[in-house]
Amino acid sequence: MKELSENGLLGPGEVAGLVGVKESTVWRWCREGTLPALKVGKHWRVRRGALEDFLRRSERPVTLAGQLSAFLRVPDNVLAIAQNRDVLHRLDAAFFSVGEAHDGLLVKFYGGEDRTEDELVSRFEQNGLEAGRLRDEGRLLMREEEVSTGERGDRLGRLVEEESGNGRTVWASFDWVLDVELNTALEQQENLAELVDAEQLVVKTAALKEAIEEWSSSALVRAQTSHSGTILALEKGLWLARGGPMPAS
Known part of the structure; x- marks a missing residue:
């Protein structure tokens, strides 16, 4: 995945495209608090820095x-x-x-x-x-x-x-x-x-x-x-x- 900038917000569809999962999966992550997100009206928004942190935590080190x-x-x-x-x-x-x-x-x-x-x-x-x-x-x-x-x-x-x-x-x-x-x-x-x-x-x-x-x-x-x-x-x-x-x- 390309490096993400620290500014701006991403919608569930953009996150899904970057990570390679279904948009419904991103919605579930947001609802459950697995992926830190903001609720703007009825819409979830994810900070780019929060997505980077989420992906870093999701890596599976072998040692x-x-x-x-x-x-x-x-x-x-x-x-x-x-x-x-x-x-x-x-x-x-x-x-x-x-x-x-x-x-x-x-x-x-x-x-x-x-x-x-x-x-x-x-x-x-x-x-x-x-x-x-x-x-x-x-x-x-x-x-x-x-x-x-x-x-x-x-x-x-x-x-x-x-x-x-x-x-x-x-x-x-x-x-x-x-x-x-x-x-x-x-x-x-x-x-x-x-x-x-x-x-x-x-x-x-x-x-x-x-x-x-x-x-x-x-x-x-x-x-x-x-x-x-x-x-x-x-x-x-x-x-x-x-x-x-x-x-x-």
Whole structure:
């Protein structure tokens, strides 16, 4: 498809011709909110920029990093649930690959791991991230944290202040690999959310399924809604979701 300009509005027929679908399909996308559109009288109109964004989101990247790249934005604060540690490490490597592509400063906060820092870096290497080089260049920072996670917001805030002169967006990854108490978890995530919005950060907090198995469904919903997006990473697949305000009837 040829490049679209940023100005002007398109009707459903024009969108259908550009995308190669039936006009009725475009009408359905507009009604359902799948394709952002304006209602002008009885007619739907689509901004050219909105159509470009829609097509970009509809692309199907074949790599984990590609899928995360299409999902993540700046700033962002996402919750990931990983089936096991292997999946968690693959998710970390992909997350940092996206951050590297954005010329970000990558920060891994780790605690409760059964591996040393060098072993974690090696795991990242095995999953496609040039972690050794990035660490040597000062682009990947490894920060060990206590099992208690209550001071995460403060630690990240201090790091952002220390690194503020480099001009890079911070891409930070935290983990819950041990059982975590709900109120502590929600409090830390609220603090992180405030920091993300204020400092334009990208933060991913990944929990092992076994670490939150005792949470009730209502508690899990509370945790999910304190983040801008949710990632479910299993051996058999990846699910990405974002919440938003309830649309008008």
